[in-house]
Amino acid sequence: MRSIGEMARDSGLSVSALRFYDRAGVLVPAWVDPVSGYRWYGPGQLEEARLLARLRRAGMPLADIRLVLAGWAGADTDLVRGLLQAHLRRLERGLSDARGEFSTLRALLDHRENPMTSPRTTTARISLSAPELAAALDAVRFAAGTNPELPMLGGILFDIEGEDLTVVATDRYRMAVARAAATGQDGSRVQAVVPLPLADAMRALLQGEEPVRLTVEGDRVRLESGDRQAAGQCLDHDFPDYRRLVRLPEGRRVLVAAAALREALQAGPVRASEVREQEGEFYDVSVVRIEDGGTVTVREDGDDDPDDVGVNRAFLLEALAAGARDELVLELGAPTAPLAIRRPDDEGAFSILMPVRLEN
Structure with missing residues (x-):
């Protein structure tokens, strides 16, 4: 044995x-x-x-x-x-179809006369509240990508525009967005993709209540807190246009107690009819649904209702924890539409999870 x-x-x-x-x-x-x-x-x-x-x-x-x-x-x-x-x-038919599509895509790329560039300027200097920036980074860190084949996702986007700093992270299967108020920028938009080790070093500086200073100079970024700083080079990749990716079809919204939903997910059933694998890792699928009375239930396996939405259980648990609120807004659309987790007091901080297709 x-x-x-x-x-x-x-x-x-x-x-x-x-x-x-x-x-x-x-x-x-x-x-x-x-x-x-x-x-x-x-x-x-x-x-x-x-x-x-x-x-x-x-x-x-x-x-x-x-x-x-x-x-x-x-x-x-x-x-x-x-x-x-x-x-x-x-497999052979799928490979043939994929080759045809990629051939078309390469031709389109070759013939583009005006390639898209990211809206970066040479320099930006802003001042931020340390607790606000810490909360924003905590809200998105869980969604950052780690796949070496997609280096543009291996960091956190710092998007500076007007009086806002928006931080964004995604690994393709989920995306998290949060904001912090900023001062000192003249209104032009500046973006920098901060690699995860540097973003984590920045987060470690954010322990006090005093304002901190963020500077982007070309391909360098620096965060200063008192006489301490974390600095390094930005990733030399363009981040996906997150503003397009977060335009979701309207779904049903319900206010949920975060702790109760976490407990229901941890103790509730998982989908046993299919083993799921994502980039070499296996995961549990939870089936959730908003009932007519406005409550969220974790469903039994085998109840193939069209209103059921499958989701990576670990991802949803991480998103609920990152929401950092006793109550959160859960938004469910069709089974093929992303699931959204929002803060009721801050629409600028939210995360979305791609659904898992449920096999009959």
Whole structure:
């Protein structure tokens, strides 16, 4: 028998992935300790786990993987070969379609006569309240990207315009926006993408109540608090136009007690019919809904109601914590529309989460 840690090491699947596949009924342990809940796997399950890992790396849907594993166990080679061939054809068609679309996009880029540039000026110097800037950074830090293939998302956008500093972070699956009042800018717009380590160093300076000074000079940015400072180079990438991305279709809004909703998410059911993976990490899907009476419920798996919205549970928990209010406004639209979390006393601070498509 192998422990779950040994199974993870020998199969190439992570411990979290093995837990997901157990809950989804794809690779169920041979024995589970009734007291500790610890999982143990039989000798014959290692081959299944390695096969499962290969199929997931090839992008095969979980429903087909179940059939492949069943055929493999039953020595039904015709079934297995047929499923593998069908998936390969799907991949080839998808690759062909993607190549056509990217060819068109490259042609459009080559023929653009006036490429878009970010609205940066040479210098900007502003003064800000340390607590306000700290709160703004805390409200968006959780949504920053960490994918090295998307370096433009590996920082926090500082967008200075008039008497406002807007800070924005996104990893494509979620976005957070917050604002702090600023003085000293002449009204022209200046943007700087501050890398995460520098943004974290800036946040560490914001301990007192005295105003702080933020300076952007070319590709350099500096935050000064008393005789201390955090300075460095901005990311040499344009940040996505967040103003376009936050134009959401109108949805149903409800005022929720943040602590109660967090408790409901942590204790409530998760969607067990599909294992979800995002950039190599597995996550739980919670199904939420605004009821007719204006309450928010975390739904049972299998209740395929058109008003149900699937969401990455960990992301929603982080967004609720970053909201930093006892009460928050939850906004739900269609199951395909982003979910929004807003502060009732500050419309300028909010986060949006992309929904998870629920499989029937």
